Amino acid sequence: MQHTKDLYKKRDYNASLESASNSISLSKESLYYDHLPCLFLYQSRSFRRLKQYNEGKKSALSAIYWVDKTNNVDEVGDIYIELARNYKSLYQYDSAINHYKTAIYHLENKQDTIGLSIALNNLGAIHKIQGNYSKALKYYTKDLEINTEQDYKKDMIIALNNIGQVHFNTKSFNKAISFYERAESIAEEIDYPRGIASANSNIGAIYHQLKEADQALEKFYIALSLYKKQNNSYRICETYLNISNVLIMKEEYSVALSFIKKSQELSKEIKNHHILNKSYYIEGECYYNMGKYDQAIVLLKKAEQFYNEDHYTIEYRNILKHLHQSYIEKKNYKKAYHYLDKWLVVNEKINDLEQKKIIEDINSKFENKQQLLLIDQLNKQKELKEEKIIYQNRINLFLIMISLLLLAFLVFIYLINRKGRKTYKLIREQNHEILTIHSELMDSLKLASKIQRSIVEIPRDTKQALPEHFIFWKPLQEVSGDIYHIEKKDDYIFITLMDCTGHGAPASLLATLGVKTLSDIIDEGHVHPDEILEELDQRIDVESSLNKDISGMDVSILVYDILAKTISFAGAKRPLYFINENEPVYIKGTRRSIGETLFTPKKPFERHTFNITSDIKLYMYSDGFGDQFGGIHNKKYLEKNLRKFLFEHSHLPFEVQKDLLRKEYINWISPSEGISHKSIDDTLVIGFNFTV
Incomplete structure (x- = not known):
């Protein structure tokens, strides 16, 4: 079993898959079932890494079966997380949500804060994809609280960026940028390039919405440079599209198209369907702005097949908007009305007043809790400062005593010097004695040095x-x-x-x-x-x-x-x-x-x-x-x-x-x-x- 884990950690997923399959067969043949939940778990993880999500789902379900058979619950929380991840990758969001919630139940009993953070983060991501921003914010905020309490800096950065994206999608830009800047500050504090890149990319998106093109491009190029150093292909694709969006706003269409093509080539290479389809819709938007409505419609309808009102809601709304506008330009008012009708439904969901009220309530509770934590921290700092003052007073008293002794010594030297020549001979003798003592002291220190080096000798x-x-x-x-x-x-x-x-x-x-x-x-x-x-x-x-x-x-x-x-x-x-x-x-x-x-x-x-x-x-x-x-x-x-x-x-x-x-x-x-x-x-x- 350890061999399977080691291969997975080395990212040799095919070898890990083979090792897990062989170990599962041997365990069943020998009637030793205790390791089966863990082996099926790593088999599921390897399948998911290889983008074989249906197989990964089957392995995770087998792991749960053997958990029930063996009553081995050590990794049951991780198994439900893995099952949910495979459902999420298959876009089966309701099943994914249910299994993440089951994982949270087991992880809370085990007090596994790392697993809890993963489950909460993914629940927030699914609800954000579906446009349920109040639910997304609830899970992201809880994730931030756990990571703040445990002082997991990198996970705090992720949670802060996620909360910022919820506020960004609901057009609360001031709140969004405050969370992004906090994420960037922590990332710089711990020298975490990926966190710095994410914060810059998110802040760039806000500048884009505010139509401050040059500032947006500056942030996106910083993010792109950092992602390239990390060889993060997914984020490189995403940042190419962010840059192209700004260039479209600046009406630099040919340069925008070149960045879109780069994103498409790389997203095909890494087999990321979301980024690829997003590139189609942004390319369609570019052709729309160029007045090439037929090309725009082909690309937008191609992207429309991937998205729906519960799957990347923001992107879906933008596609519907540009299809409506393209058909207006083509004077095809029947289809234009069809897409306008669909756009109104999605837009109403995104701008739901009740949802915004819930978001404000969650945000208010979080800010109040942060203020209470700050007050508690200030009280502790006050207590520590008072203890330091007591300690400093002790040091000051010690320094006063040393100063008095030094003053007495100086007075003594002064009185001796007043005797002048009468005591010259005595002084010479004392100097000789001091030099002798100094020489002996240096010899002793050299000997002590040899002894100390012998003590540390390996x-x-x-x-x-x-x-x-x-x-x-x-x-x-x-x-x-x-x-x-x-x-x-x-x-x-x-x-x-x-x-x-x-x-x-x-x-x-x-x-x-x-x-x-x-x-x-x-x-x-x-x-x-x-x-x-x-x-x-x-x-x-x-x-x-x-x-x-x-x-x-x-x-x-x-x-x-x-x-x-x-x-x-x-x-x-x-x-x-x-x-x-x-x-x-x-x-x-x-x-x-x-x-x-x-x-x-x-x-x-x-x-x-x-x-x-x-x-x-x-x-x-x-x-x-x-x-x-x-x-x-x-x-x-x-x-x-x-x-x-x-x-x-x-x-x-x-x-x-x-x-x-x-x-x-x-x-x-x-x-x-x-x-x-x-x-x-x-x-x-x-x-x-x-x-x-």
Whole structure:
């Protein structure tokens, strides 16, 4: 069964289909039925990906049959989603709606927010296609609420764009653009090109409706450029048509027709009937505006066969309008009246006052809920600010005490200097003593540096089990508060990065304590990273209560299960960044440090686990690189630029990556001759390449 799933994830749908069919036959022959629901599910998914929707529907129905037979309900919600998707692709919308609702019932019981989001999004899409905008808005709004609560940024972007499209179709352009701009803002925040492209395309459509042609084209060309970089054929086709619509409005008909032809060629290649028929109707509209009514009628009637009042209602209304106008020009008033009559029915449905009232009510409730969430967020920020003020007062008191001590020391030095020559000999002796102490201290620090490097040295058996990797470690002084620890125990490899408060000797002592404590915890048999962090936090808390000089540390820990081929990660304010199938993924650490005593109750550490199904490049880093000032304008490098650098060079061997990272650091602090910036903190970046 796992082999079938792996083939599907690799998008080898024919092989996945064959594997599922073989496994189904073997399961039936051996009378072992427990895996049949899952196998039929993946068979259905593969059929759908290959656009064999009737076969996909049959497989999904078989999956439901075996769910009832085996009482194996683990994936029943996903199965009903798959069945509904096949019905939707066959344009059997009533059946699709019923099965999505059944899926929601099961997914709510399982508290599967990802599955719920998929079902709600698709229900909204079907109702939007049918012109039932109040129902579409209800489902899209619920989808947005779930994704906002779970902080699923990419799904929030999709939901915001969908809600914007409902307001766009009901001509509430100001509301539509507010949702599109929110989607674009989040997409830019997380550097998500597909989301940025969708928002620009949608905003361009509003400019088109407002007859601001140049602004519309600017937005559409931005979207087109981004979609081409992503090789998103469907959206490229759609954007060609959007551009041609604006060009028709500008009466640039020959250029508009060239874009329509591009869309038709590509939509035939990807076998998308909706886009192809939409291109026929836009081509017909173009010929109508050129005064070529016979050609316009042929193309519009061709498109009319695909659409109806419950299937892409907006497009259907526009086709009826242009057929009516074309027959008027041809003086065929009987047919013109026929299409006018049909247009009035569809238009009344779209502009239904009761539906608009429901939309306003849903929108009002959503805005009120957003305001309540904002008030709650402001109250939490106020509480946090008050806690920070208390903490700052403590720091201020500490600084005052240090200042008084420093003042006393300066007075002492002044009194000594007043003695002049009488104490010159004494001063020389004191200077000699200070130099001796300094020399001994530097020797001690060098020895401490050797000891620290021996602590982080990777054992030979662990090194043999490790994948290709690099470690870029640049302490600010002889010893570092940023440290790493890598060890293998049984069938697990533990990779840890610690970023202790401060730098130099004090931070290195805490780092050494952290590594020793961590090693003890691993030796005791803990294998889950979140549990290891909790145990480490408790033990550091005990040390802090005995020694007030001990401060906190930020930690990221990764556990590789060699047998299961899985990776588990948990972070204390430090993230994990990885590239899987050329897609970057950024996992934030829990907003809590090890040894943190300021905020209670403490938020539990979150564990993230995923299978290794392809080559995957993982990176962990301290805050030193991102916080380093440099460049021509003496600004911070920033973490997002570090992630971008790692992504752009992730295809290279890891030794080459390390060398380029070192050069990037040097070039940042010394951007040109005569400009040089000091390093301000310890710096640590580690990377690993896990392979299947």
